[in-house]
Amino acid sequence: MAVCLDGGRRIMETSPPIGYEECTLFVTRLFTGARLTAVRCLSRSLSMITSRLRTVRDHIRWAVSRFHEEDVFFGHGTDNAWDEARQLVLGALHLPWEIADSYLDCRLEVDEISDLQRLIKRRIDERVPTPYLLGEAWFCGLSFIVDDRVLIPRSPIAELIEERFAPWLADEPARILDLCTGSGCIGIACAEVFPDAEVALADLSYDALEVANQNIERHGMEDRVYTVQGDGFDGLPGQRFDLIVSNPPYVDAEDFADMPDEYQHEPELALACGSDGLNLVRRMLAQAADHLNEKGLLIVEVGNSQVHVQALYPEVDFAWLDFQRGGHGVFMLTAEQCRDHQALFQSKV
Numbered sequence: 016m017a018v019c020l021d022g023g024r025r026i027m028e029t030s031p032p033i034g035y036e037e038c039t040l041f042v043t044r045l046f047t048g049a050r051l052t053a054v055r056c057l058s059r060s061l062s063m064i065t066s067r068l069r070t071v072r073d074h075i076r077w078a079v080s081r082f083h084e085e086d087v088f089f090g091h092g093t094d095n096a097w098d099e100a101r102q103l104v105l106g107a108l109h110l111p112w113e114i115a116d117s118y119l120d121c122r123l124e125v126d127e128i129s130d131l132q133r134l135i136k137r138r139i140d141e142r143v144p145t146p147y148l149l150g151e152a153w154f155c156g157l158s159f160i161v162d163d164r165v166l167i168p169r170s171p172i173a174e175l176i177e178e179r180f181a182p183w184l185a186d187e188p189a190r191i192l193d194l195c196t197g198s199g200c201i202g203i204a205c206a207e208v209f210p211d212a213e214v215a216l217a218d219l220s221y222d223a224l225e226v227a228n229q230n231i232e233r234h235g236m237e238d239r240v241y242t243v244q245g246d247g248f249d250g251l252p253g254q255r256f257d258l259i260v261s262n263p264p265y266v267d268a269e270d271f272a273d274m275p276d277e278y279q280h281e282p283e284l285a286l287a288c289g290s291d292g293l294n295l296v297r298r299m300l301a302q303a304a305d306h307l308n309e310k311g312l313l314i315v316e317v318g319n320s321q322v323h324v325q326a327l328y329p330e331v332d333f334a335w336l337d338f339q340r341g342g343h344g345v346f347m348l349t350a351e352q353c354r355d356h357q358a359l360f361q362s363k364v
Contacts, residue, residue, distance in 0.1 A: 068128065070120050071105075071119045071123065074100075075101055079097055081135065082100060082139070087139060088275035092153065102149075103138060107134055108131070142275070143277075144277050147280060150162060152167050152198070154168035156177075159198050159200050164226050165197040166282065166285040170200075170262045170316055171342025174338050174340060174342070175345075183334075184258065188256075188258040190214075190215075190256045190257055191213070191259075192214075192258070193216045195218055195262060195263040195295070196217060196227050197220075197262075198230055199228075202214045202216045202240060203240060206234075207234070213239050213240075214240045215242075215243050215256070216241070217244075219247075220284060251306060254306060257307075258312050260314045261313075264287060264295060265288055265295075265296060265320045266320070267292035267323065268287070268289070270319055271287045292317070292323060293323055296320075296324070300353070301357065301360040301363070303348070303360075304350065310349075311350040317346065318343070324346065328356070333347070334348070
């Protein structure tokens with residue numbers, strides 16, 4: 016007679032004794048069962064924890080802890096777990112950011128709890144950025160529709176817009192171009208601070224321009240903001256502007272390979288642009304003089320590719336702008352500089 020142990024229970028087998036294969040099969044099933052039991056216990060534990068989450072504050076606190084525990088990356092409108100959790104929870108509940116503290120202790124409906132926990136799970140498991148989960152991002156105090164057809168707004172150019180590009184822009188611009196517009200956030204925000212300006216939103220992607228048109232309608236600017244499809248300046252022959260602002264794709268190959276998982280949800284067309292990130296920027300610089308008015312300005316974000324710009328054009332005195340709220344790699348050139356250096360810019364294309 017053979018005796019085996021299974022979780023403390025004695026199992027008695029009559030002769031003949033079990034063989035090697037039967038024993039191996041039994042042990043495999045035993046440990047597989049143990050793993051399944053552990054998974055079920057963990058699942059029940061998590062269910063017990065989440066079942067205790069009843070209020071807005073409970074969910075914000077729990078999300079903060081989970082984001083830290085799972086090493087979530089922050090870089091799409093927030094830079095820390097608290098702001099990320101607050102943005103996700105309040106946004107999902109359609110509550111304002113500046114909410115009275117007493118509201119945080121309001122109990123949630125069952126369906127609200129279910130929706131919140133589903134979104135928090137996706138943020139962690141799938142690494143989907145919060146603005147995509149909510150379908151909304153904020154830029155310059157304005158709300159924009161966003162999805163995975165467009166880059167999530169986060170450019171430091173927002174500071175320049177809020178300051179109306181002072182002190183560099185002497186006069187009110189009559190015509191503004193947002194080149195590589197994506198969601199349209201930069202151009203629409205410019206239209207907000209310059210209410211008499213006509214604004215063109217240009218992009219290569221038809222999908223992105225669909226989102227930009229939705230945002231034009233959202234802000235009621237159809238009468239003076241319009242979209243143009245084309246590669247760089249290709250869709251704007253003969254047109255000139257007082258201000259050209261661009262947040263083009265500029266991530267170099269090395270940085271793109273190392274980007275956190277969250278960025279994999281954004282369109283690659285809006286991020287990567289060649290080994291040094293400057294494939295499009297080269298062409299923009301070569302053609303900018305042909306699209307700026309006499310006293311116009313060109314402002315372009317290139318982020319970490321600033322080092323490549325400086326190495327490529329050491330002769331050019333780019334004005335690299337500073338930001339109080341963080342951000343770097345944004346340069347400014349006057350129309351005169353673009354004209355003076357056009358031959359050089361064209362030689363680098």
